[in-house]
Amino acid sequence: MPISFDEQKQIFKLDTDRTTYLIGIGPGGLLGHIYYGPKLNHACGMDMLRADEYPYPPSVTPRDKISFVDYYLFEFPTGGVGDFRPTCLEVRNARGQRGCELVYDSYAIESGKPRLEGLPCSFPGEDDAVQTLYLNLKDEVLGLTVTLLYSAFPRENIITRSVMLANTGMENGGETLHIGRVLSACLDVDQDGQNGYELITLPGAWGRERHVQRSAVRRGRQSVFSLRGESSHQYQPFAALVRHDTNEEQGEAIGLSFVYSGNFLAETEWSQMDQIRLVMGIHPDGFDWELRPGESFDAPEVVLSYSAEGTGQMTRQFHDFFRGHMIRSPYLHRDRPILINNWEATYFDFNTERLLTLAREAKSAGIEMLVMDDGWFGDRKDDFRSLGDWFVNEEKLPGGLSYLVEEVNRIGLKFGIWFEPEMVSPDSEIFRAHPDWALQLCGRKPSCGRMQLVLDITRQEVRDCIMDQLLSILHSANIEYVKWDMNRSLTDVGNLVLPSDRQGELLHRYVLALYEMQERLVTEFPELLLENCSSGGARFDAGELYYSPQIWTSDDTDAIERLRIQEGTAMVFPLSSMGAHVSICPNEQVGRSTPFKTRGDVAMSGTFGYELDIAKLTAEERTQIPGQVADYHRFHGIVADGDYYRLSSWSDSDPFDCWMSVRKDRSEALLTFVQVLGRPNFRSRIIKLRGLDPEARYAVERDGAAEGERSGEELLCCGLRFPNRGDFTSTQVYLKRI
Incomplete structure (x- = not known):
């Protein structure tokens, strides 16, 4: 079986087909990280933790506890008791004092994979020998139980990690705890001076997301993070430690991907003892979770992929895992309908007849779906108004949505629609009726982005109002695709309902609310093709893959810029998850002109579609569309399910x-x-x-x-x-x- 415990050695061994992960119960019950690397037939010993060297552990002598704790290879480090490196858990007691010290209590090994409350997480396949290790740690002073969860996926060579906290102090009267930091994973390794570790991250910006960056791990701390309320254009919740000589085909690589769509932190430190620590989880800035006696908290999942055969094998393991254990959509292995989105063809200037003309032209070229983008609802003449008013503008669309969709279907195309459910315009009916429904700080006028505010979807009545409108629209017509957009970062993060000592929960509650809304959508419409988008690629993360099999990769559709964007994205995520379209030239983002064939070839390594006005294409370009459509269907199975090199x-x-x-x-x-x-x-x-x-x-x-x-x-x-x-x-x- 994948997971075993050697009672004599006090070592837990997690095996996949090609890797081994070792955890040891060290002196005094301190859980230590021993090994993560190529598969071992037999576990190495506890001596790898160096607990028999000076300074000795506190269970042997209390003389130098601080020195010992500050170099020990912890499996889950905590703050306030002597470890000055990045920690995974910081707890504040009722007196406001910070400090937590965890010791091993018990374990369990079970077949399968548990769910995480309110969070996307991986799941076992029908015939998988997936096992989960539960390691229970306790801080008796705080009355806190911490359960570390490890699941081994043998075929994909993946280990997942997550954390559950429980305030179990009720037996002693108990006290309310405040969690100021709870990260989901830590990896402690020795730095080798001759072939030490380097760090791969995927930084970027709007229009140039997820460019591959490889740099030396320096002494001190390095981090990538988001404080924008979303995983962001600027950084991806991913980091990899690779050896200096590692390339695509050879060398060690350890990749970590965070299954979360909000603020995150991935931080490394090369410490004074020539050790490297990499931690990953929810960003602690602005986070403060109240944990009352009897309450629990589940932290999101981290996916670990180890390869001794270069970054390419690390990537292929991620791809196999996300395809087999994260994406639930029935479209996972299906050919996706080749769509044309009207945005770059019409922007806000469209009506029923113009859309039907576009549909007829698309059908004649072999395209299979028309997607109606922003501008179909309320008084939406431009991006200054009406977000949140999710009712059809019948001046633009006489006969309503049902008539339009029926006509599009009669032409022979499927129909899709754009929503931005989390946002509201100050100039909208819903905001005038409920000005308190936007995130805002008391006494301050909230900041606009793209002339819109963020709805406080942490409030149930706000979620229900928006989702009831959205679902009503979807029930009104044969809509087979939804593009869920989110066009600004979160600011003015204040809530008018939560008490003052719980405002630090708001950002995480927002992400949980988003997940609840999308879960409701895909549950009520299980055959719906959902594509997530966030002003392009600001929410391209593993958490969103749980709800949508594809995510809009970037608003930059230039084929040459897309080479870097899609390379970085594909380092972690399957090609079938990357929204990629052919657009007009000169390209609207960079002004570059590229051949129509090149645009098609690059987009074909994604979901493939069109973002243009067919009537404005040259005759030569237009004649290439049927061939591109045929090639997509011919090659999609190779691209979507194959191994990427x-x-x-x-x-x-x-x-x-x-x-x-x-x-x-x-x-x-x-x-x-x-x-x-x-x-x-x-x-x-x-x-x-x-x-x-x-x-x-x-x-x-x-x-x-x-x-x-x-x-x-x-x-x-x-x-x-x-x-x-x-x-x-x-x-x-x-x-x-x-």
């Missing part, structure tokens, strides 16, 4: 970009090559492929033209040639085993 990276200063997807049985593969910039006096490029069967023979097809046969061995060891001419050009190579 990064062959070259423009973000690494290469003048070209190249990646491929390979079916699990290695029978088919799709390679995409983008010549970003041509260079003078250079010959053709040779790209060695990966993931193929070296014993097989493959038929090679380049941009639809047959190119003969090659052995898998030849493709892996010798490669394929690609020309070094032109800017922004692309090539697709399809391989089929024969």
Whole structure:
């Protein structure tokens, strides 16, 4: 079985097919981290914790407890008792004093995987040998029980971690505790001076999200975080420790991905004792959770992926795990309908006839769904008004939504719609009726972003009002897709209902409320295709994948900019989760013009769709759409369910970009090559492929033209040639085993 306990050694061993994770019960019941790496047949000993070295543990001598605690390899470090490195838990008692010290109490090993209250979390497959370890730790002084949960997913080589807190002080009368910091995972490792660890993160901004950044771990602390109320454009709730010599194909990599859509912190410290600590969880700034006697608190989940075969294997493990154990949608393995969104074609200036004209043009080109974006409701003439008024504007749409949808369906297209349920315009009927329903600080005028405020969805009456309107719209017509948008960060985070000593709960309660709303939506409409969006990619995180199988990757639809954005996103998330569309040129975000084929090839490594006015395309561009539609359906299974290999990276200063997807049985593969910039006096490029069967023979097809046969061995060891001419050009190579 994946999880075992050696009573003699006092070591817990968590195994996957290729990895082992070891936890030891150290002296005095201090839980220590021993090992995370390649699979071990037998657990190493407790000596890895160095508890027999000076300064000795407090259970041996109380002389230097502080020195011992400040270098011990803790599995779950706490604050206030001597560990000055980043901690996972800080607790304040009724007197306002901070300090917590946890000792081991008991354990349990169970088959399967528990749910986390109100939170998205991974789940076992039907035939999986998934097991969960519960480690119960106690602070008798506080009356606090902390349960560490570890679930081992053998086939995907994934370990998940989460934390449950319980105020069990009722037996002694009990006191209310305040949790000022509760992070979900800690990883303590030794820094090796010759081949030490580096840090990979995915920073960015609006329009250039999730660029891969690799840097040396420095002495002191480094962090990535969000304080914006969402996982954010600026940082991704992901971090990886990799060895200096690690690349895509070789070397150690340990990736952590946080299953959460709000404020987060991922922090490393290279300590005085040449140890590296990496912690991850809810950001403590602005967080203060009241835990009364008898109450409990569940912290979100962290997903750990260890690879001894480079960052590529780490990535493929994440992909397999999220596909198999996080995404619940029935669309997971289905071809997604190829949609056209009217936003860049019409913005707010549309009516029923204009949408139907777009639908007819789309149908004639082979597109399968029309999505009506912002502007269909209330008095929504521009982005200054009417958010929150979720009723159809029949001046724009005579006959209402049911008539429009029926006509679109009659043309032969499916229909989708845009909502922004969490936001409200000051100039709206709902805000005039309920000005207290927006997040706000007493005595201050709340700040607008995109001329909108944030609804306080932590209040049940606000959630119910918005969701009742949204669900009524969906019941009124045959709507098969929803784009759930959120176009600003959270500010003025004040609530007019919670007491003053519980305002620190508001940001986390907001995320829980979001999850409740989306759970209600997908429960009432289980066949709905939901796509999350947040002003582009500001909420592209594992938490949202639990509700929607795809997320809008970025508002930047330029094919060349998308190379970096999609590379960084794909380091963690499956290609099938990346919303990607073909848009007009010159591109509206950067002003660049790229060939229509390149735009299609890049978008095909995502969900694929169109964001343009077909009538404004050239005749040549328009004739390419049916072929792109056919290619998407032909290749979608390879891209969506296959193994992803990064062959070259423009973000690494290469003048070209190249990646491929390979079916699990290695029978088919799709390679995409983008010549970003041509260079003078250079010959053709040779790209060695990966993931193929070296014993097989493959038929090679380049941009639809047959190119003969090659052995898998030849493709892996010798490669394929690609020309070094032109800017922004692309090539697709399809391989089929024969």
